[in-house]
Amino acid sequence: MGGLFSDVTDTIFLDKEVLEEEYQPDEILEREEEIDEYKSAFKDVLFGRNPSNVMLYGKAGVGKTAVTRYVLDELQTETDQREAADDLYVHRHNCNGDTMFSAVRTLVNGLLPEGSASFPKKGLSTADALEEFYSQLDRLGGTHLVVLDEIDHLQDANELLYELPRARANDHIAEARIGVIGISNNYTFRQRLSAKVQDALKEEEISFSTYDANELRAILHDRAEKALSDDSYSDSAIAKAAAVAGRDTGSARQAIDLLRKGAEIAEDNDEPMVEDDHIGLAREAVKRGRLQDKIEDQSLHARLVLEAVAQLDHVGETPARSKEIMQMYRRVAAKRAEEPLTTLKSIQNHLSDLYMLGFLLRREENEGRKGGSYHEYDLDMDPDVVFEVCDELDAEDAV
DNA sequence: CATCCACTGGAAGATATGGCGA
C-alpha cells in the first residue's frame, strides 16, 4: 500500500503497441490503388513465371513499407497454396549507408544454410559476393523477391539494380527466379539511375502520394479503436491530429505519433479523455523529439559546431560566416572539455553537412575582389532544443 | 576584360577505432 507505483493505472490505453512504429496492421487502409498496382506486378509469381521488378517512390510515412509487407505476406500465403507457384522467398534489406558489397553480403548471409559460416567481411570482391549469392539462390531454387529499403542511400544502387534483374538472363542463375523491389523516399533518386536501368524499371513504378486529412482520419479512427478504450478519445481530437499531420507532412506516421503522444499527455495529467489540446501539445513534443533524435545522431564535432551556431543565434550574432562560427566553436569545445578541430575546412565541412540535414540555413555572399565569396549560416530551429540535447549528451559522457 | 578575394566541392592522404581470424 502506498507504493510509488500503486496509483498507476492504464486509464486510456487499451493496447498501446497499436500506436508504436513497429506495429503492422493486418489491413491497410486508404491505399487501394497502390495495392492493386502491386498486385498486378506480382501475379506472374503465382504461375511460376519471372516476377517483375518494382520501384516504389513516396515520402516517409505514406505506407510504402507497410503495403510492401502486406502484399508480400499475402503473396506468400497464396503461393503456398498453389501448385503452379514456386516456393517464394522474401529478403528484406535496409540499405542505409551501405555499399553494394555489404548489401550483397547481408543478402548472402540471409540465404546461407543454418549453421554455416557467414560470408567474410573482407578479402573478397563484390563479384565474389554476387557469385555466392547466385549459387545460394540456385541451391534453394524458387522465386526470390529482394526488397531493398531506402535504396537511395545505397552508393552503387545503379549497378545493383542493373545486375540483379538480369541474373537469369545472363545465366548466373538457372533454377531460381529473382525480382527486385526498391523503396525510395526520394523522387530525384530516379534521375541518378542510368538510362538503361530507368528504362528497365519504367513499367513498374508505383508512387505513393501523401495522405490527405480525410484519409488520415480514417486511419486514425481505425487505430484509435484498437488502441484506446472506448470513451477515452473525442472525434474532434482525431480530426485535429489528422488535420495537423495532413498539413505538415501527409504522413500516417506523424498522425499516429500525434495520437499516441496526445494520449500519453492526457494520461499523465490524469484526464480521462484525449482532447484537441492534448494533440496541440503533442505536436510540439513530437517535433522536439524528432529533432532531438536527429541531433543525437550527429557526431561529436558536428554537434559542437551546431551548438556554436545556436550560441551565436542566442546572442543575436547570426547570420555568421565560418570564421566567426569557428571562434565560437572553440569556446564551446573548451566548455565541454573537448579537443577542438584545428582547421577551418573541417568546420566548413560540418557546416555544410548541417545545412544539408536541414539544421541550418545558408546564404551565398560575394563581395568580389574586396571580400570574396563566402557562406553565411543561420540556425533553422529553436536554439534551446540544441542546448538541451547537448547538455544532456555531455552529462552522459561525463559519467 | 583580366584580376583577385575568400571561399567552395572534391579527392587524396592521414589518423583513429573496431571487428575478425590466426
Add this chain to the structure above:
DNA sequence: TCGCCATATCTTCCAGTGGATG
C-alpha cells in the same frame, strides 16, 4: 595478443567560382 582490413573522421591539397575592382 597481433596484424589485417574496413570504416569514419579529419587534414591537406587543388582547381574552380562569381562578382567587385581597376
